Amino acid sequence: MLVDLQGRALALLNKVAGAEWPDRLRLRKPLERWLYRGSKASFSVLAQQGGAAKRARPNKPASPRGVFDLTLSDDQQLLCDMLQQVAQDVVRPAAAEANAAQHCAEEVRAALAELGLKHYGVPAAHGGLADEAAALTCALMTEQLAHGDPALALVALQSLSVANVLRRFALPAAQQQWLPALLAESAPQIALALAEPHVLADPHRLQCRAERKGQHYQLSGSKSLLVDGLSADYLLLSAYAEDGPALFLVEASRAGVERCASPAMGLRGAALASVTLRKVRVPHSARITAADFAYQTLLDLAALGGCAVAVGAAQAALDYVVPYVNERQAFGEPISHRQGVAFPIANMAIELEGMRLLLWRACARADQGASFSRESYLARLQAEAKAMTIASDAVQLLGGHGFTQEHPVERWYRDVRGFAVLSQSVVL
């Protein structure tokens, strides 16, 4: 076991060490620092646990001293620095093309996959790096990537989200089966399928049904706006079973599964697709959650994932607009000298920081093992409303230029409106 795990960690190291894109993108140094940290952490966990540990560690209080603190841990800071650069050098330059082509270019996809972010969703016992600050760490990673591009962030984070769902909610047998597979060389691509297309959709009244038929389940219903839905090998979908909400892992090739591309207002680089399930027969083992699994917690963590994307996108909009209004001249001076321009900028920053603190608080509470339904609900309300205002103001401040595709703000405007997609596509 021990050798096996270290072996996997080393394999990850080796893979990144051998890749050539980090050099091309001048990412070698930050990557090495990050990998050193990450592997040190995972090896020390292995050392503590020996070969015996199979179950996840219990929640430890995230702040043992009970101190109000907004300082990132060293690991989180390194990870943020690294991903900030990836977002800037890899993701942002690929965003316009992904939007036009309605999918993520293979080279970019490979570069993002090689970051190995999914390791942060897999527990040490299965060869990953998930620790007791997992929700917050995932939120920080999401913020950084979404700063590059929200749509591509959804693509980059899907495996991590799936790993998080499996780690947090799946039955031990399903974890055993899927978590190591997720880290394997030719890992299956699994698409999250939580969202339903109906107006006024309520995740507590899923229309997708799972009927028990002897040793099988029969799935019926529809799911929409799946990230990279057409190319997925498996769907991780939610449905109502006889005993309440349940999650199923279903081969996309099964009879009765029908998929089609469903482009939307924005998030076009995420290659959104819809799926219809017509009496899809799956074995009982396809159900990966127990009868009493914490469905509400899943919804809360997904809402927080959406908040993290929104925070990243809103930060991107603010960072883009500030230099623009300083450079743009009108009436003989930069337009930023006018309160009518400067005040919206101040408000963008104020609301953005409020969104971020709400997100961080909810995540920290989740990591502490405290209740966080209220906190994630409030975080969601602020993120949904404020991110849209920020994106809209960003277009406004660029005037007619903001309305054209010469600038990314019109894309963020379209992306951020899709909070309903964001909040069901990234699970922290």
Next chain:
Amino acid sequence: MINLETPRKFRALVTQAQQVAAQYYRPISRKYDRAEHSYPKELDLLAALLDGMNAGSPESTGARTSKRQHDSGDGVRNGSNMSTCLGIMELCWGDVGLLLAMPRQGLGNAAIAAVANDEQLQRFDGLWAAMAITEPDCGSDSAAIRTTAVRDGDDYVLNGEKIFVTSGERAGAVVVWATLDKSLGRAAIKSFVVEHGTRGMQVTRLEKKLGIKASDTAAIRFTDCRVPAANLLGNADIDVAKGFAGVMETFDNTRPMVAAMAIGLAKASLDRARELLEDHCALDYRKPLLQVSHAEAQLYQLEAEWEAARLLTLKAAWMADNRMPNSKEASMAKAKAGRMATEVALKCVELCGLTGYGEDELLEKWARDAKILDIFEGTQQIQLLIVARRLLGKSSKELK
């Protein structure tokens, strides 16, 4: 390590403040809203109690401890800026006006604590000091003040008029901003402690206001008013390079406190509105917003605004406690909390209909009280200017 919960060591303080707010402030809240300009004598006993508590606690709270604090080793600390904000939030759940009227907790005391030298700290210990900045022709533009201070022997001679001085009549002294030389602008502005009874100092009027009626707001005229030179707070030199920063940095500590007032008041409104709507609104934080009643949706959204403002305020205080420059964050918190409180309090009146509008409830009073919190200690617009200048890297000459 990130954690945004109330620090464990301040929980007792928060509970104490809650008790004071509920048992002491609330019962006399309406009484002094009606009896504007009469002194809430009940506060004397409470102030004495608070003094005792402060003296006996290393992590004391109140205006006078906002800046001075002892260092306790390395690492992240939660100090008096945060404990003060937490205490104020609870107390203002009780009554903002009564908190502002508290003896020895004035903004003048905060100014003394922030910039006085050791001799002055000792001499003014126990003094209740109000703060006098605004003039009839100068509000937000505090650099334009006209009150003059002219050195004459061992004294300064003050001439001018100050308005909007909170507790200006009741306090034992007033911290007055005056200029040593109008031609030198901001750098020449200094603050002076002027004790009541000083010849040439006269309270000319008490304002009748929209809200916070328990707290008196005075106009004070200084006519050849002689103040000992030793009462000039801080350095008497005119340092053109950084002179104004001295008086302005007080705001970095006091703005989060005013934000904290807004948070306490808004919480009071929200709590009461929920009580009144109890039979009609069920809050469970699970239903999508599109599935709930309009009244429920409003309550959720107001709470989200409130929570965002609260966390911004705690962040600004946390930065101050850890000696990080927090001008921008203090203004962000003040801007958000000020407008949030007004919005929340007004909306809660609206949500409760005629019940909310009538004087049988305190909701209408809180909606009147709230407005000042978006005005004093820097208006909404001033806070936005400060934040925008920092974000855009602009001077006050460029972004006016």
